[in-house]
Amino acid sequence: MDKIDPTGKVTVKRNNMVNNQQKGIITAREQCLHFARWIPRAIDMFCNLNDTFHIAMLMEEEEAYKVSSRSEDEDVKAQWDQVLSHVYDSRSLFLLPDHHILLGAPYLHTLAHGNLKQQAELHAILAEMQAIMGQVHSDDTSHLKNCIVQYAAPDPSDKGLEPPIYLDNKSHTLLGVNHPQLVAMLCPIKHAKAYHKDPTKVQAELQNGVIKIHSAVWPAFIYEGSPPGKDFDPDNVQEGFLKGYYLKRVFRHIFTSPSSALTADGEMNPVRGCNAKLHGMEKVEPEHIAYVFIQSQFGITSRDKWQETDGYYKYSEAYTRLIKAIREAPDQTWAESLLQWWNRLDTISPLTLTQRADFVKSGIW
16 A cells, blocks of 8 residues: 655655656655546536635635634634625535545645645646646547447447448537437437427427527436437436436446447446546446536537537536436435436446555556
8 A cells, every 4th residue: 555654755666657767756746636537527527626725725714713712713703704605605516526635635635734835836736637637528528529429329239320420520510419310319308209200390490599408408318218318208307317328328438448338237347447446436426427418418519629618508507407416306215216226337346455556556547
């Protein structure tokens, strides 16, 4: 097991490093950078680390003043209340990612409470982590674009998308609402039956904005069925919700390897170095599903490059909405059942500490 000394260094042997050194030092800072790869996928896809830490530290200091019994602190307490009053409703949004990030990168907490030099190091590390988070998101997006032909087709071993999509075509203008099968997947679920009844009419309405695709509506592809949402019941909107075949395939692509994406349920055998194992993922959480949902949505649109806003659609709003749909569901029995369903799909056994150390030594993790 790696040992962290008081200076924040972890000494391990590393093979096959770029500089071909036989022995090196993995610092706590480098561990933070490794962990940054996991933040968008499992903690907060749209997390701004500087804002998160700034507000979290203010909240921490506020709590310290609250438990203080010194009368001279009353004015200071009032000042903190005033400073934080504008983010009161958002406190849980800041505390949850902050908590998970500090668990995965505890060195950040040490720096946050250190001297000026350590705090300067904190800001430098957060900037590097933020850049890595953006790169991870970008890499997942670009890799998925090359697999859309298979993942979006109901039965790719039998028949692909019609008309076919050619991977050597750099433009995605023929995707999204301009493709007859993909538009059916992006179609708001409440219009899905109308689309299958008169696809030409509804596709035109989606193209010209009569029917708007925005972050307050669910796309058909997140529902069960082939085509997606074909059995949607407006009187029971939870039935089949977040169980679409395309969503499952993208999840497997990201978390358990692209080669596993098209395997049958229950037949998973994640590769040793998959993202889920490397980062100790023991179960599927709402944040995992939300990240997959956003990647899935963007993956079949006609956009060539990632943008947080696509017309009326705001991806950050859709991301938060999906997490809340599970975590704050009025029917928590349903929410627990949904997560159990996701966790039954694939058995993911996280790497042991020794196995993770091996990956660190080899420079993979």
